[in-house]
Amino acid sequence: MTLTTHKWSIEEWHDLVDSGVLAGQKVELLEGEIVEMSPEGIPHRNTNHKVVKYLRKLLDGLAEVYESHPITLDNSEPEPDIAIVRLPESIYDTHHPYPEDIYWLIEVSNETLTKDLEQKTTTYARNGISEYWVIDLKNNQLLVHTQPEANNYSQIVEYKAGTISPLAFPQITIGLERLLLY
Numbered sequence: 001m002t003l004t005t006h007k008w009s010i011e012e013w014h015d016l017v018d019s020g021v022l023a024g025q026k027v028e029l030l031e032g033e034i035v036e037m038s039p040e041g042i043p044h045r046n047t048n049h050k051v052v053k054y055l056r057k058l059l060d061g062l063a064e065v066y067e068s069h070p071i072t073l074d075n076s077e078p079e080p081d082i083a084i085v086r087l088p089e090s091i092y093d094t095h096h097p098y099p100e101d102i103y104w105l106i107e108v109s110n111e112t113l114t115k116d117l118e119q120k121t122t123t124y125a126r127n128g129i130s131e132y133w134v135i136d137l138k139n140n141q142l143l144v145h146t147q148p149e150a151n152n153y154s155q156i157v158e159y160k161a162g163t164i165s166p167l168a169f170p171q172i173t174i175g176l177e178r179l180l181l182y
Helices: 010-019 042-058 113-117 119-126
Strands: 027-030 033-036 064-067 082-085 102-109 131-136 141-149 152-159
Touching: 027 119, 042 064, 042 082, 042 102, 102 113, 113 119, 113 131, 119 131, 119 141, 119 152
Parallel strands: 102 131
Antiparallel strands: 027 033, 064 082, 082 102, 131 141, 141 152
């Protein structure tokens, strides 16, 4: 028996979301497929919350820091844990951030590490997201993906301590101890 699945377009996805049929469901659109999102554990929620608070202070007046909100890509509308997007905030009154609006994305990973390092890496690279960070709670490290090429990033650097500056804001220094909380 052959299983055939339907690939959803962004327009069809928006119609489905707007219809209310998905109300209360924890799902996102990845590669044209509706995917169930993992529940958040305490380390994930705690890290996500503290990192967002920290980044909002650092980036005040420079960028908007969104927490678990959709972004619109070619055939996906994922909800990254953290999206750092361009100002003014009013440009998102009629649409979610597009790739050209995104400075960098961050996923906090524990149970979703494989998905974040494989499927989401492919999606983000293909859409030209210039910088993608994965806070790996299992291994207490930050994985920084840069230089998107086709469906992958040509540079991936692991950090366990020290500081880092995002590509979009090289004047800002972020202490790894503020990201790697577990």
